[in-house]
Amino acid sequence: MARKLNVAIVGATGVVGSIMRRLIAKERGNWGEVRLIASARSAGKQLEVGDEVLTVQAIGPDVFDGIDIAHFDLPDEVSAEWVPVAAAKGVVVIDKSAYFRMDPEVPLVCREANPGDAANRPKGIIANANCTTLALIPTLAALNERFGLVSMSVASYQAASGSGKEGLEALYAQLQKVGGAEGVGTAGNDLRLVLGEEFNAPFGAPLALNVVPKVGGWREDGWTSEELKVRNESRKILGLPDLKVASTCVRVPVAVGHSQVVHATFASEVTVAEAHRVLAAAEGVDLVDDPENMVFPMPIDSVGRGGTQVGRIRQSIDFPNSLEFFVVADNLMKGAALNSIETADLVRRELEAQQ
Template sequence: MAKELTVAIVGATGAVGTKMKEQLLKRNFPIKHIKFLASARSAGTEIEFGGNIYQIEEATPEAFEGVDVALFSAGGSVSAKLAPEAAKRGAVVIDNTSHFRMHPDVPLVVPEVNREDLAKHNGIIANPNCSTIQMVAALQPIREQFGLTKVIVSTYQAVSGSGVSAIEELRTQSAEWDAGKNIEAKILPAKSDKKHYPIARNVIPQIDVFTDNGFTYEEMKMINETKKIMHMPDLAVAATCVRVPVVSGHSESVYIEVEKEIGVQEMFDVLRNAPGIVLQDDISAQDYPMPLFVEGEDPVYVGRIRQDLSNKKGFHLWIVSDNLLKGAALNSIQIAESMLEDNLL
């Protein structure tokens, strides 16, 4: 009989937390007991899971007593305060925020890429950025076979990456536009910015706030996290992150350069057999990945693979995945599953 664990979810009512609940049930994760934790304001409210009703408890350090796995998705400040407390009490924290990702003592893990890093944890494991996860999952099998020297990515990111409020704003703005009303913007491109733009009928070339070097924090996350996950500190990576009026499903146009001169067919063969990857590339049938059709699907989809016209070591790829699943909740659960399989829990 599989080992059963006590699981806690911090932030279970958010977009990612809701998907975490669904994934635990869908994948039959071995749960002995589950706790739902939130702020004092939400404590006492009821939440449904697996046909049963649970009361949300206040997320305090003591609430993690007896917890084996704590899934965090309630914001960086909550993780900063409570994740070390949970780890101190024996829980393995899988944190979906950006707070611990670049900490040198915290593994940043996509199981298909660097599962071995899980053994190095000190109680906290970071789940990477959604746009990073799908890209490195697709690039790892290529890197293993042909090497990798350069990555340039432009993203087309869904509003669900900014949470439930951004989804509602897209829907509200779309309805206002159709009704001929003035559109009000409160959420995007970044909650801390003074200026906001409508996302309905629009494309915003900014996700998160700008850094001093002209890149946004989202872009720097992709750059730095890719290097850390792949253990390639000198890899040339550049990113431009763009928000588009799609509810769920991030898309990425990725240009890479490999070490060996190969053909497109060799690239097809590697991706066709890669774990967690679906090769969807038949231009004769106009068959390629699109966010509308990958929503709710677990894998990372790759298509539109072309060899660069001026560099035989250069290739262009189109990568699409559900950002709330593989980009967040699913990857978190896969981390826990991998730890169970490797006797780390």
């Protein structure tokens, strides 16, 4: 029998790290050693992976010895430093940071769109796309294959947990302070006065009872990094370098689950019935579309769920070959941990077949 591969979770202590441990535990039998790695600050911590209790090891040049596949979930600049170190040791790295995503020698993989790209990794690095992009891709890939995607306009409704522990805790702290106080956020009862300036972090403004049209950092011409990621990463994953994309990203007071309104135009004629048929059969897509019975995707129903949900599908009234729809995904699952796990599965099968 073939040797079982060894896997590392780098950044094991964060919000996504805890979901990574849960998902790895579910497929524990596929792996030899599971190694948890984090910053020196977290080294020595004891964390569970299913029934096992593992000790977190500090990131360093030797910590990757013997590892076959490593999931990285670190800030961009830390990934920039350590991903090449692991890759140089022969580890296949699946990196969740933005740092390598647009590198032409690094494939950006979502198994519903471009699973074959995982095998073409000249640098030994595979990138995991942004959580907002990943929520869209399974639906877009299926519709693109059938109708030919030409353009899309996307508006996001992004959860606080997209900013990690800090974002989630800030939202809860704000809700704690605002509570159900009647009238807060209405005329004469200014939410900014109730919360005070301390609650401007980390979103730049209060998020409770508000929406903040800024996700990510500022880039040229008024765009945010998140909005450009949705455009550039969708083009790369879908293999559509000329795809037209308009994206505006907005943070909403939701704990988990990124939602998006999509207006998409295709090369060929579309119908809702045919879109339903395609999406009902699509991998990684749950078709949740029976509006009159109040069946449509919502963030609270996406939490902890694999894949993505799509519904509210309508044929555009005024635009030929176009559909309107609403997509939701758990930003910590398909938007991060689950996609990394699915990509690792592609690599594991490839490496095992080579043994």
